[in-house]
Amino acid sequence: MTDLTETVRSLVTNKRFATIRDLFATMNAADIAPILSEQKESDLPLLFRLLSTETAAETFVEMNPEEQEMLIRSFSDTELKAVLDELYLDDAVDIIEEMPGILVPRILKAADPDSRKLINELLQYPDDSAGSIMTPEFVSLSPQETVEQAIEEIRKTGQDKETINICYVARADHTLIGSVTIRRILLSDPEDRIGDICDTNTVSCQTTDDQEEVAQLLSKYDLIAIPVVDNEKRIVGIVTIDDAVDVLSEENTEDIQKMAAITPSDRPYLETPVTNLFLHRIPWLLLLMLTSTMTELIINMFTDKMNVFGALAGAMLIACIPMLMDTGGNAGGQSSATVIRGISLGEIEFSDFFQVIGKELSVAAMSGTALGLLNFIKMLVVNAVLYHYEGEELHIYLIASLTISITILLTILVAKFSGSMLPMVAKKIGFDPAVMAAPFITTMIDVASLLLLYAMANVILLRII
Amino acid sequence: MTDLTETVRSLVTNKRFATIRDLFATMNAADIAPILSEQKESDLPLLFRLLSTETAAETFVEMNPEEQEMLIRSFSDTELKAVLDELYLDDAVDIIEEMPGILVPRILKAADPDSRKLINELLQYPDDSAGSIMTPEFVSLSPQETVEQAIEEIRKTGQDKETINICYVARADHTLIGSVTIRRILLSDPEDRIGDICDTNTVSCQTTDDQEEVAQLLSKYDLIAIPVVDNEKRIVGIVTIDDAVDVLSEENTEDIQKMAAITPSDRPYLETPVTNLFLHRIPWLLLLMLTSTMTELIINMFTDKMNVFGALAGAMLIACIPMLMDTGGNAGGQSSATVIRGISLGEIEFSDFFQVIGKELSVAAMSGTALGLLNFIKMLVVNAVLYHYEGEELHIYLIASLTISITILLTILVAKFSGSMLPMVAKKIGFDPAVMAAPFITTMIDVASLLLLYAMANVILLRII
Numbered sequence: 001m002t003d004l005t006e007t008v009r010s011l012v013t014n015k016r017f018a019t020i021r022d023l024f025a026t027m028n029a030a031d032i033a034p035i036l037s038e039q040k041e042s043d044l045p046l047l048f049r050l051l052s053t054e055t056a057a058e059t060f061v062e063m064n065p066e067e068q069e070m071l072i073r074s075f076s077d078t079e080l081k082a083v084l085d086e087l088y089l090d091d092a093v094d095i096i097e098e099m100p101g102i103l104v105p106r107i108l109k110a111a112d113p114d115s116r117k118l119i120n121e122l123l124q125y126p127d128d129s130a131g132s133i134m135t136p137e138f139v140s141l142s143p144q145e146t147v148e149q150a151i152e153e154i155r156k157t158g159q160d161k162e163t164i165n166i167c168y169v170a171r172a173d174h175t176l177i178g179s180v181t182i183r184r185i186l187l188s189d190p191e192d193r194i195g196d197i198c199d200t201n202t203v204s205c206q207t208t209d210d211q212e213e214v215a216q217l218l219s220k221y222d223l224i225a226i227p228v229v230d231n232e233k234r235i236v237g238i239v240t241i242d243d244a245v246d247v248l249s250e251e252n253t254e255d256i257q258k259m260a261a262i263t264p265s266d267r268p269y270l271e272t273p274v275t276n277l278f279l280h281r282i283p284w285l286l287l288l289m290l291t292s293t294m295t296e297l298i299i300n301m302f303t304d305k306m307n308v309f310g311a312l313a314g315a316m317l318i319a320c321i322p323m324l325m326d327t328g329g330n331a332g333g334q335s336s337a338t339v340i341r342g343i344s345l346g347e348i349e350f351s352d353f354f355q356v357i358g359k360e361l362s363v364a365a366m367s368g369t370a371l372g373l374l375n376f377i378k379m380l381v382v383n384a385v386l387y388h389y390e391g392e393e394l395h396i397y398l399i400a401s402l403t404i405s406i407t408i409l410l411t412i413l414v415a416k417f418s419g420s421m422l423p424m425v426a427k428k429i430g431f432d433p434a435v436m437a438a439p440f441i442t443t444m445i446d447v448a449s450l451l452l453l454y455a456m457a458n459v460i461l462l463r464i465i
Numbered sequence: 466m467t468d469l470t471e472t473v474r475s476l477v478t479n480k481r482f483a484t485i486r487d488l489f490a491t492m493n494a495a496d497i498a499p500i501l502s503e504q505k506e507s508d509l510p511l512l513f514r515l516l517s518t519e520t521a522a523e524t525f526v527e528m529n530p531e532e533q534e535m536l537i538r539s540f541s542d543t544e545l546k547a548v549l550d551e552l553y554l555d556d557a558v559d560i561i562e563e564m565p566g567i568l569v570p571r572i573l574k575a576a577d578p579d580s581r582k583l584i585n586e587l588l589q590y591p592d593d594s595a596g597s598i599m600t601p602e603f604v605s606l607s608p609q610e611t612v613e614q615a616i617e618e619i620r621k622t623g624q625d626k627e628t629i630n631i632c633y634v635a636r637a638d639h640t641l642i643g644s645v646t647i648r649r650i651l652l653s654d655p656e657d658r659i660g661d662i663c664d665t666n667t668v669s670c671q672t673t674d675d676q677e678e679v680a681q682l683l684s685k686y687d688l689i690a691i692p693v694v695d696n697e698k699r700i701v702g703i704v705t706i707d708d709a710v711d712v713l714s715e716e717n718t719e720d721i722q723k724m725a726a727i728t729p730s731d732r733p734y735l736e737t738p739v740t741n742l743f744l745h746r747i748p749w750l751l752l753l754m755l756t757s758t759m760t761e762l763i764i765n766m767f768t769d770k771m772n773v774f775g776a777l778a779g780a781m782l783i784a785c786i787p788m789l790m791d792t793g794g795n796a797g798g799q800s801s802a803t804v805i806r807g808i809s810l811g812e813i814e815f816s817d818f819f820q821v822i823g824k825e826l827s828v829a830a831m832s833g834t835a836l837g838l839l840n841f842i843k844m845l846v847v848n849a850v851l852y853h854y855e856g857e858e859l860h861i862y863l864i865a866s867l868t869i870s871i872t873i874l875l876t877i878l879v880a881k882f883s884g885s886m887l888p889m890v891a892k893k894i895g896f897d898p899a900v901m902a903a904p905f906i907t908t909m910i911d912v913a914s915l916l917l918l919y920a921m922a923n924v925i926l927l928r929i930i
Contacts, residue, residue, distance in 0.1 A: 186616070187624060278828050295787035296784040329907070363746065
């Protein structure tokens with residue numbers, strides 16, 4: 001990639017535009033766009049004019065909003081119209097949504113009247129809804145048509161459709177009846193009626209459905225497109241698999257960002273300015289720093305009671321705190337990540353609540369026992385190798401070690417319980433499960449583990465010493 | 466879903482099999498499979514026989530390996546052959562890979578000789594390679610054919626192809642020349658030669674390419690299928706978008722699992738036994754618990770020096786440790802999650818190393834200054850409201866607060882630096898970036914933050930008090 005970027009740059013310097021044109025003719029839009037992005041801004045309009053109309057439109061879609069805006073400003077009305085005519089309407093709508101208000105009338109004016117009307121309709125749908133990502137450019141057939149007529153119709157109008165691989169069958173009032181693949185059409189007898197060969201078990205979605213749910217439907221049913229219907233079951237558009245793949249990828253990125261305490265953004269990292277990164281991260285860091293100062297208050301309880309626990313046991317309790325917090329955080333993080341991903345994939349629902357909690361508590365009991373035991377053994381080894389405590393001191397050392405080991409078990413039980421329960425409850429009450437994830441749960445588990453350690457120190461340590 | 470499961474169960478009890486058949490005829494395989502999974506195992510073969518041959522094969526693909534095995538054992542040879550004939554070869558291979566060795570010869574024997582040969586070839590490709598997920602059932606056209614001949618050929622052979630939406634053009638020795646969409650074929654003049662209308666800039670992949678990279682290619686270029694070629698550039702199969710969507714989803718799940726310190730598994734959560742969950746989680750918890758005991762040794766340095774720091778400052782330093790560790794962990798987690806996701810999406814490469822580190826250090830400087838400052842203000846407020854220190858004590862309190870605030874800034878610098886650098890270095894040296902993530906980096910940051918606090922206490926606190 002870098003090499004080609006340099007090559008194009010030096011070709012521009014030497015004004016070898018014919019060579020650039022020939023080079024671009026052998027390339028895909030997805031590869032041309034990043035090369036253009038790296039060229040001098042003033043060369044961009046010129047370079048763009050070296051692309052064929054179709055490639056120009058495809059490359060335009062791949063560029064980032066700032067570059068698109070700059071290009072639109074530099075286009076003549078004729079050039080703008082040429083690009084718009086080649087764009088699918090859903091892509092045109094995506095681009096218009098990113099443009100400053102002042103450019104929108106000019107873009108709409110350049111579109112032909114039919115497209116303008118459809119674009120205006122699509123712009124009305126709420127963000128992240130099926131309506132906002134669908135395209136009205138699908139093949140619609142009538143059930144009365146014969147296969148021969150359908151093929152004729154597809155040949156005539158197919159050029160402007162986003163896909164002809166699957167065609168939709170609807171009544172005259174646009175009510176969706178079913179779908180039929182181009183394969184089925186081609187393999188059928190020319191005299192067959194479309195209504196007789198179409199599949200009426202077609203999965204569809206509503207204009208108001210969330211885009212992530214729609215993308216999951218395409219994935220679940222292995223579809224290449226899904227019809228979108230309005231309240232009266234009239235088909236108004238389709239969402240194609242390439243858009244669904246983008247939606248799923250964006251939603252995954254958002255989930256990962258939320259789990260890592262970042263306000264989501266769909267801008268590629270390298271193109272995001274530092275201040276923007278800062279603003280998406282600082283609120284969570286601030287909030288979490290303030291909530292984690294609760295732990296300060298609890299640790300003060302330990303230092304205040306140092307003389308009660310005794311120097312040796314007191315120091316041991318304080319020294320184990322980071323290990324305890326980390327272990328609890330990791331155990332809870334495993335549960336929350338598992339459950340949040342399960343919810344995203346539709347594998348886990350609220351009706352599975354007790355099954356999930358049961359599983360997590362079982363895993364917690366097994367992990368907690370193993371880790372508690374191992375910690376106790378480790379402390380025995382450390383004493384044999386390092387400290388060589390004997391008599392009364394050994395007694396205190398063993399009881400303190402036991403206290404810590406039991407606290408590990410209890411912390412893991414609490415950690416896995418809250419790590420699995422909170423995302424499900426969040427989803428149930430209409431919250432985003434991913435926002436509930438790691439950082440919040442970690443802070444909760446920190447507080448819980450310290451309180452458990454304090455309680456165990458009072459119950460076990462003080463009773464037995 | 467639950468309702469239908471119950472309905473089918475009671476229909477089985479009342480032997481209303483005709484009704485079940487009619488019900489299933491209106492449904493999609495992806496919806497039938499979960500209902501069958503919830504029925505009594507002994508009823509499964511019977512229920513399966515109520516499905517049409519095509520739906521039966523599709524439903525079979527959607528079931529889990531245990532159910533598939535049980536069904537294969539209950540099938541007659543004729544039934545097994547009927548299902549196998551309907552399966553696409555890539556699905557057949559996926560299923561065979563999950564079956565116990567003893568069943569495989571029977572399955573292969575039931576396949577027709579041509580399929581058997583192809584299945585055996587596909588089984589040779591390494592796991593997670595393009596070869597292992599491709600299907601050899603694609604439409605191959607010759608460049609000399611006319612459009613009319615091509616349509617005739619597709620009509621004759623299209624039934625058994627995984628897709629006819631895109632056809633591949635190859636020489637007689639199978640060397641890939643390009644591709645042509647069914648749309649382009651249908652819209653072209655019947656006399657045109659395929660070689661003249663095909664697109665020769667076709668993106669392809671190698672049989673040995675990693676499946677995730679192949680899926681990313683489909684996503685990047687908005688393809689519905691990608692041709693797979695061998696070393697001699699001969700086309701041997703295609704990977705379709707529905708399989709790519711599954712691969713991307715699995716890889717995302719794996720990334721999230723690794724970031725949460727879980728050994729990846731592609732089994733749905735609710736179907737995974739507790740011991741399995743335990744075994745996938747415990748190694749990491751153990752390892753991380755052991756590494757985090759390093760922090761114990763560092764805290765002992767603090768308690769040993771308590772009398773040097775003085776009671777007030779010493780207690781303040783120890784009390785702030787969890788807040789410091791959490792803040793560092795969160796700041797580092799933000800960076801590592803961002804960079805790991807960027808690497809997965811192909812947005813960040815090793816050549817961007819210095820740009821990424823520069824961005825993260827800038828964000829760290831801004832966040833660290835903001836959080837350090839806020840922490841200092843918070844400690845002033847706490848004193849005004851709660852402690853009312855004066856004179857010498859106020860002096861110590863302020864210096865200790867300053868020490869802690871500066872440590873916050875330094876910790877965030879270290880956290881964001883290691884959080885962004887480690888995943889990139891891991892990727893560079895052939896490690897999995899996601900495994901480097903949160904838990905490891907958190908442990909590292911814990912140690913670093915405690916050492917920084919200790920150093921700052923010695924440099925600032927002891928010098929100034």
